[in-house]
Amino acid sequence: MRHLKRLYNWVLHWADTPYGTPALFLLAFAEASFFPVPPDVLLIVLSLSRRKRAFRYALVCTIGSVLGGLFGFFIGHNFWNIGKGILLNYVDASVIESVREYFIRYEAWAIGIAGFTPIPYKVFTISAGFFRVNLPVFIVASALSRGARFFAVS
Template structure:
């Protein structure tokens, strides 16, 4: 089933738009606090389309993600009592409980790990605020964890450059379904281990 190829083509068109960095910054900020789409879906094609801009795009994505994480932290810190009933009734209930367990087990390291986990990062930012985690360690862990993730994506796209685009185009549906399978397995394991 060709689901990812049309999305990939659209992402490549958006990546070449003159306002694409603004859209990437907005997406990155929103994803860290309330929006469900990760910025990798824009960062990867943008870095692929403009390999010479890959590091700048990774920095932009990192900093706006950290700022969005601080907004998520504020949501958890100021509004947890109001949003907790909704959160516990939503599809984020199990990830939220898992994030709380990770914070109890690993403390601030959970924020770093969150950058690479199948649990949405916004769940960790809101949970950190709800737990009133010290702000400086939270911010530093966010900067390192998110930066590591986004610079890895940018590095892979920069390394692959123009020669990677036709290869990705040919195999994007297989890659997309493989990522879905990995996320599903990760989510299942996360749920089973709680």
């Protein structure tokens, strides 16, 4: 827990620097694919400190998150062979297939809900690539849900 607190304070530190906007982009990118700290905290601090730029910050955050989501997608897509073998050591193949079928059937909803809520988005971006979700559907659902979330927060 102490490490997360330090990480949280480190993120907030960027709000007081001229590098706040690039840091927001990088944080949104990283959080969508592998990093544990969401960009919302930095987005809120930046938006409150410069209200006229709030929508700009939301747009930067959205673009960073969607691009990071694509990175997560490609992580999942490229590690299918390795990941499937590892998963089969712990989970029956029928369970993996069942999850894949649900993910494909509700792909836009799954990505949209994960993108808008506090559910770890990165789990869904990697899973989307792993289960071969339709890429245009993934991009549109990500852009709409992440955009709605970040514009609402800002």
